[in-house]
Amino acid sequence: MKKIIELKNVSKSFDGEPVLKSINLDIYDNEFLTLLGPSGCGKTTTLRIIGGFEHPDEGDVVFMGERINDVPAHKRNVNTVFQKYALFPHLNVFENVAFPLRERKVPKKEIEEKVHEMLSLVMLSGFAHRRVTSLSGGQQQRVAIARALIGHPKVLLLDEPLGALDLKLRKDMQQELKKIQKATGITFIFVTHDQEEALTMSDTIVVMSEGKIQQIGTPVDIYNEPQNAFVADFIGESNILDGVMLEDLLVRFSGHTFRCVDKGFAPKEAVDVVVRPEDVDIVPEDQGMLKGVVTSVTFMGVHYEIIVDIGGFKWMIQTTDFADVGDHIGLSIDPDAIHIMKKSEYSGLYGDYSSFSNELDELSQPDEESEDEG
């Protein structure tokens, strides 16, 4: 695979407030890469630096082997789909899409052909002469994509482009964006705070927090092998426990010794242990590795979400088996359901569901990280 963009030790502050702290990132040709993180994590700033709208205080931006720090936005072979589309209200759909071609003085006939080709790619044939202000959010979104793609950029930057759409439309657009990316072979750099969106669409996910990259990997890597408590908590649900690595393949937490599949830690090293809620089996109390009392049960449709109090630590379990509040149950955990992480600055901040409430979690999601502090 060919590197198309490299960020080397890129730092940026606004009014003395550091937003990016020495970011290093390689982006490869043809990949769908997602910058994922809560608001204020620096993902949008990273995107704007690649687009040429912000300039790094330190470090280099390299595009196909060339340093482009000082290349202005209009000379970069990169286009952007803006968060609220930024369509030109004085131009109709056709002229919005044709905008970059007119700047390049492309012959009329060619413009006509290309615009119609693009409009059919985004399924807006027949909308050419509509005013952009008369279109729905989803349609405006498609115009914005067509306008950004018509100049055949090497890289397309998408700044939370689906944020303003309703759920159903967002799901459809996710599929469609993925299809367009495959069809055009253009590298997509996608910014979102929605972990589900990131998992479904991306080839590579870059998890960011507080101006730093926490982890780079495929969606499966990121989900199954989170690097630290922040990633484990931000991507999906996680029970995160303090543990001690007794020896390779043997870890002790919650007063019980478990077999696991991780090794390479120092003897008796303190670690963070991640157990995903869907990987826990409910068994009769006397057969459980761990024992606890059910404190809340929420019906989620596909499964129940059960909070279990085990020695004061509240676990979240997702199961299709029903248990009632007050039941004493046992938990069984397979070795490959246990993931061990090194201690980090995020240890202890996440992963206990004592203060958990679905409602709160949703409320806080659009712009704040969901902090389930114990």
Place this chain on the structure above:
Amino acid sequence: MTRSKKAGWVPAGPYTLWAALFILVPLVFVAYYAFTDNSFAFTFDNITRFFTATSVVEGRTVHTYMLIFWRSLKLAVISTVLCLLLGYPLAYAMARAEEKTQKFMMILIMIPMWMNFLIRTYAWMTILQDTGILNSFLSALGLRKVHIIGTEGAVVIGMVYDYLPYMVLPIYSIMAKMDDKLLEAARDLGCNGFGVLRRVIFPLSMPGVLSGITMVLIPSVSTFYISQKLGSGKFFLIGDAIEGQYVANNLHFAAAMAFILMVILMVVMALVKKVTANSVYGGDAL
């Protein structure tokens, strides 16, 4: 629907009354005077007089009021164009400046408007006179003196000075509201600085430009006094003519001139609007 419509009349009542009393009724009176003679009998004489009256200027017979009208229109158009050329970049710079600077510039533009119009005009007289401030300054620098007072140039300077704020403010208010993302999008799509200005900022600021033109052209066509003071009375404008007839108690002819001026301005503004709408928005906006 009907209920809310009716309810809407209650707060709108005083304004409707105001509009009727102070806008509609006077207009009807102007029209009534324009089409009547001294004994209030219906007549077209006042109107035809405007178009046909002649006098002899420098040995040539001219249509008096047409000459005055064209001169007024010419000076007004020149002033409007100058206001636009000066005001547009100023409004642009203001809208792009930091908030503090914006407020400061706004105050600088407003302060002269707090001063009486007559005082401002007299101030320009003392500046532009042959022995005035400008010429003292020039001769102190060892440059040649210039003769401005009593020329059309002096009248234009006075008008531009007086009406510039009316051009700057509407353009500024449109530009200040413009979404920065649109400018970024234009750059992203390949426009350099000038391209962004030409293809996005200018067309989007068109409504502001239009109201600026309206607010400068209309008062400057019918302006008076500036021409008397800065033009040394040599450039009689249509506003001066109306004033003159009014002072001479010739109300019917004064009303006729005002009426004709109004009709012509309405036509001109409709044309300006149509032309800009066609060239900028492809004809389907505004």
